[in-house]
Amino acid sequence: MAKNFSGPAVFLDRSDINTDEIIPARYLTEVTKEALKPYLLEDLKLEGFDPQGEKLARAGVVVARSNFGCGSSREHAAWAFEVNGIHTLIAGSFSRIFRQNMFNCGMLAIELPEADLEKLFALARKGEVTISVDLENSRISAEAAGTKEAIQFAITSFDRALVEAGGWVEFADRRY
Amino acid sequence: MGKTIAEKIFAAHLRDRPFPGTQVLDIDRVFCHEITTPVAVCDLAARGKDRVFDATRIKAVIDHVTPSKDSKTALQAKILRDWARRHGIADFFDVGRNGVCHALFPEKGFIRPGYTVIMGDSHTCTHGAFGAFAAGVGTTDLEVGILKGVCAFRDPKTIRVHLEGVLPPMVFAKDVILYVIGQLGVNGATDKVIEFVGPVINAMSMESRMTVANMAIEAGGTSGICLPDRTTAAYLWPFIGNDYADIDDAVADFRKWHSDADAVYEQEWRFDVSALAPQVTYGYKPDCVKPVTEMAGSAVDQVYIGTCTNGRIEDLRVAAAILKGKKIAERVRGIVSPATPKIFQEALAEGIIETFMSAGFCVTNPTCGACLGMSNGVLAAGEVCVSTSNRNFNGRMGKGGMVHLVSPATAAATAIAGVITDPRTFCTA
Ligand code: SF4
Numbered sequence: 001m002a003k004n005f006s007g008p009a010v011f012l013d014r015s016d017i018n019t020d021e022i023i024p025a026r027y028l029t030e031v032t033k034e035a036l037k038p039y040l041l042e043d044l045k046l047e048g049f050d051p052q053g054e055k056l057a058r059a060g061v062v063v064a065r066s067n068f069g070c071g072s073s074r075e076h077a078a079w080a081f082e083v084n085g086i087h088t089l090i091a092g093s094f095s096r097i098f099r100q101n102m103f104n105c106g107m108l109a110i111e112l113p114e115a116d117l118e119k120l121f122a123l124a125r126k127g128e129v130t131i132s133v134d135l136e137n138s139r140i141s142a143e144a145a146g147t148k149e150a151i152q153f154a155i156t157s158f159d160r161a162l163v164e165a166g167g168w169v170e171f172a173d174r175r176y
Numbered sequence: 177m178g179k180t181i182a183e184k185i186f187a188a189h190l191r192d193r194p195f196p197g198t199q200v201l202d203i204d205r206v207f208c209h210e211i212t213t214p215v216a217v218c219d220l221a222a223r224g225k226d227r228v229f230d231a232t233r234i235k236a237v238i239d240h241v242t243p244s245k246d247s248k249t250a251l252q253a254k255i256l257r258d259w260a261r262r263h264g265i266a267d268f269f270d271v272g273r274n275g276v277c278h279a280l281f282p283e284k285g286f287i288r289p290g291y292t293v294i295m296g297d298s299h300t301c302t303h304g305a306f307g308a309f310a311a312g313v314g315t316t317d318l319e320v321g322i323l324k325g326v327c328a329f330r331d332p333k334t335i336r337v338h339l340e341g342v343l344p345p346m347v348f349a350k351d352v353i354l355y356v357i358g359q360l361g362v363n364g365a366t367d368k369v370i371e372f373v374g375p376v377i378n379a380m381s382m383e384s385r386m387t388v389a390n391m392a393i394e395a396g397g398t399s400g401i402c403l404p405d406r407t408t409a410a411y412l413w414p415f416i417g418n419d420y421a422d423i424d425d426a427v428a429d430f431r432k433w434h435s436d437a438d439a440v441y442e443q444e445w446r447f448d449v450s451a452l453a454p455q456v457t458y459g460y461k462p463d464c465v466k467p468v469t470e471m472a473g474s475a476v477d478q479v480y481i482g483t484c485t486n487g488r489i490e491d492l493r494v495a496a497a498i499l500k501g502k503k504i505a506e507r508v509r510g511i512v513s514p515a516t517p518k519i520f521q522e523a524l525a526e527g528i529i530e531t532f533m534s535a536g537f538c539v540t541n542p543t544c545g546a547c548l549g550m551s552n553g554v555l556a557a558g559e560v561c562v563s564t565s566n567r568n569f570n571g572r573m574g575k576g577g578m579v580h581l582v583s584p585a586t587a588a589a590t591a592i593a594g595v596i597t598d599p600r601t602f603c604t605a
Contacts, residue, residue, distance in 0.1 A: 007271065016362055016461055025548040029241075029248035031214050043571045067363040070396065071569060072548075073298040074313035080228040096367045096398055097298060100328075101314035157195035158328065159413065168328070169223070172320045175194070 001165075003087040005108055006132035009059015009142070011124045017064055018071035019098065023080045025072075033079040040080040056084070061131040063120050064091045064136055069098025069109075074139055078102050088133055088139070092117050102161045104168035108133060110140070116151045135163065178436025181401055182332035184247050185309040185433070188342045189292045191326055197308035200328045202292040204308075208236040208322040209277050212296030214255040216319035228263045229325035235286055236260050237269040240544045245551045247348040275516030275542035278302040278390065278484035282382070283516055285415030289404035292326050294318065296539040299484050299566065300399075301392040306412070307433050308405030309369070312393060322464060329398070334369045334435075335443045336358075336438065339376035341450030346599045348494065349384035350486055350564065350583035352376065353391045354455040356447065358465030366396030376449055377402055382411040383490040390485045391566050404430035454598055456562075457581040460570040468586055468598045476580075478509045478561040479591040480573075482540075483547045486564035486584050487515030489522045495588040496528040498602045499535040505594025510537035511553045513545050535591070549573040562590045 023036060030036055041051045050056070059070040062081065068091040069077060078101040081089065088108045102109035110133070112120075120142055123129050127145035134141065140151045155163075165171040179187065192200040202435035206229075213236065220226050228234055236256060244250035260268035269280060278299055287293065289307035293300060298316040301454065303310035313327060315434070321327050337356060359362075385402045392400025402408075409416070409426040420440075422428040453467040481487070481495050492514060493563045504510045512532050514520040520542060523529050532539055546553030547565045549572055555561055557576025564587050568579040582590070 018569050020567070020572050024571055024575070025550055026575075028211050028548075028550070029252060031248075031252060033215070043575065045570065067366065067396065070362060070366075071298065071567065073296055073300075073312040073314055075215070075296075075316060078314065093363070093366065095396060097312055101316065104316035105315060107590055147530075156197060156330075158198040161195065168316050168320055169323075171221070172324055172326065174234060175224070176191070176200070176324045176326050 003106055004060060004085070005088045007130065008058050009061040009063050009129045009131045010056050010059040011121060012044070012046060012049060012062060012064040013121065014068055015065040016067045017044065019036040019069055019074050019077040020071055022069065022174060023074065026164065028076055033083050036076055036080045038082045040084050058087055061088045061090065062086055064089070066090040066092035068094050070095040073097045075101045078105050078107065082107060088131070090120065106163055106165070106167040110153045110155065112151065114152060119149050119151060123147060127134070171172060177440060178438035179434040180332070180334045180371060180439040181307060181403060181433050182309055182334055182399070184386060185290055185292060186332055188290065193403045195412070197331055198328055199331060200326050201292050203294055203321050203325050203327050204233060205286060205293040206318070207277060207281055207293065207295035207300065208234065208235045208256065208295060208318070209240060210238045210252045210256045211240045211548070212318060214252050216315045216559060217255065217259045218320060219319055220323060224376070225323055228322055229424050233265070233325065234265050234322065235267040235281055236265055237274050237277050237280055239274055240273065241550045242274055242543045242549065243271050251587045273517060276484045276487060276544055277409045278386070279488055279515035279519065282306065282386065284520055285412060288412070289408060289430045294321050294453045297433050299390050301397060302386050302390040303390040304392065304399045304401040304410055304482055306380060307430065309399050309400060309401070311398050312548045319361070330367060332369050333367070333442045334371050335365050335445065336371045336441045337375060338444065338446040339372060339374040339449055340446060341376065341448040343376060343449055345587050347378060347449070347454055348583045348585060349387040351455045352449055354457065354465045354581060355386045355452060359393045359445065359447070360395040362394065362396060362461050362463045365392065368397060370395065370397040370400045372397050372400060372402050378405065379470070381490060382407060383488045385391065386488070387485055391462070394566060403434050421448060431527065438601045447465050451466050454583060454600065456586065456596065460568060462568055462581065468582065468596060472598055474596045475560065476508055476562050476590055477559040478511065478553060478555065479504070479564065479587050480511050480516060480546050480553055480561055480563040481584055481587050482513030483544065483565040484515065485518065485566040487513055491564065492519065492528050493526070493583040495529040495584040498585060498588040498599060500531050500594065502535055502592050503540045504536040504591040507594050508591050510535065510591045511540060511546060512537050513552065514542055516542050546573055553584070562587055562596060
């Protein structure tokens with residue numbers, strides 16, 4: 001199942017965004033991923049961010065600060081992004097379980113050093129940012145209001161293999 | 177070069193190193209509950225792989241919402257129940273025999289020092305109290321665990337936390353771990369194992385060690401680990417009695433899991449708890465911690481005692497000792513959820529349930545309930561709950577609600593006063 005790693009980006013300028021904010025526990029009674037679609041980031045309170053807004057609805061990428069996805073192990077958080085067509089998350093750092101959940105679903109959780117992350121946030125102050133990820137060359141291209149940035153990123157060989165395989169179930173099933 | 181306990185457990189379970197830095201481990205225990213497992217087993221069925229790697233190594237419980245509160249939670253319970261039956265999972269705990277996973281599974285004797293344990297639940301780190309490597313995972317890791325009995329981890333890096341001194345009266349394991357998280361920060365141990373050592377840990381019961389290990393994830397830790405000793409062996413004795421000549425024999429054997437003297441740690445922290453005061457959280461992150469005295473007097477709507485952090489018998493005893501012969505404040509709703517049926521029965525036998533009820537508490541069946549805002553005490557917007565649980569995230573116990581994390585002693589003292597109260601106020605010793 002090919003994932004789309006590009007698109008308009010939504011910027012969440014905060015650290016420690018937890019999985020209760022990404023998908024509140026009251027929706028964990030759902031047994032399909034699709035059912036989570038309307039509730040993405042519903043409990044996130046952040047100036048200028050509207051979980052029901054059209055920006056999030058169009059987004060293909062989300063950019064945030066450090067320790068993104070901390071808290072509960074609920075993979076529902078990764079799925080809530082997935083079913084909304086957001087297959088790439090970029091942050092200063094991720095919680096272990098959330099990052100693993102993203103790669104396990106064949107999606108990208110890219111960690112950037114402070115200076116590179118700042119370049120993206122600076123771009124966001126100019127206008128809407130469109131991001132595309134070139135997985136093969138480990139490069140992020142970002143563009144806003146005619147300004148472009150190209151940023152190299154690093155993911156582990158294992159994480160890359162999971163994305164290429166389409167997820168951990170596919171990888172593990174072949175190998176073990 | 178010496179090894180840490182985590183490195184020893186990894187070495188003993190290594191199945192594959194697909195890439196440098198990644199280790200795929202054989203898993204001794206795969207634990208399941210009804211919130212994160214149904215999607216995994218439905219996905220396996222959809223892939224035509226409705227199988228389990230070893231039904232004896234899989235344990236399952238319905239605990240988060242039980243008995244089911246509506247059609248959706250009933251369906252989740254049914255999916256888990258049907259799956260457990262279909263695959264002959266004998267250790268499946270349903271209504272009447274169920275309790276909060278991280279209290280129930282240790283009590284049933286499912287954990288051993290040196291085990292690898294995964295569960296689709298972030299507080300799986302609790303089981304590290306027994307000297308196991310126990311990690312919370314997502315549904316996909318759980319799914320592969322169920323199917324293949326393996327899970328992938330990065331090479332384990334360890335932070336060692338030395339806890340020194342002697343705990344003062346009315347200061348408990350919960351206060352210690354809240355303080356430690358306040359010092360490490362919510363991101364301080366991300367991707368790392370936290371090894372808890374020192375005289376304070378050595379003196380703790382298994383219940384208290386579980387309280388400490390339970391909250392390792394709140395500092396980002398993959399697992400919290402205590403080194404297995406005589407206390408561990410004594411707790412497990414009913415289950416390991418046939419494997420060892422006597423307790424000394426078990427204690428000697430457990431030593432193979434102890435970290436070597438020349439093991440290498442990422443970081444070392446030292447805390448002396450001798451002057452530690454009862455702690456409380458004040459914000460929406462578990463590292464926003466301060467002494468209870470600094471918040472004393474703030475109004476509270478609900479007091480919740482229970483959960484995988486502090487719903488064990490020793491917790492109920494501490495709270496009941498403070499509540500005995502007293503009434504909780506008119507304005508406060510007190511709710512207590514003994515974490516397992518066994519704990520409930522012990523509390524009944526010891527008169528603890530009577531004490532709670534006479535004080536004005538509502539006693540619920542064993543369940544996670546209010547902890548994650550799904551049943552049995554959900555907050556309305558603007559309400560404040562003082563809770564013995566482990567997470568104070570915005571909306572955790574109900575949209576717009578505020579949670580302050582405390583020890584059972586602080587919770588009981590607060591229930592009586594109706595405002596946040598230092599339990600030392602009630603200390604006659
Ligand atoms: S008691 Fe709370 S933290 Fe513990 S497993 Fe249940 S929901 Fe999770």
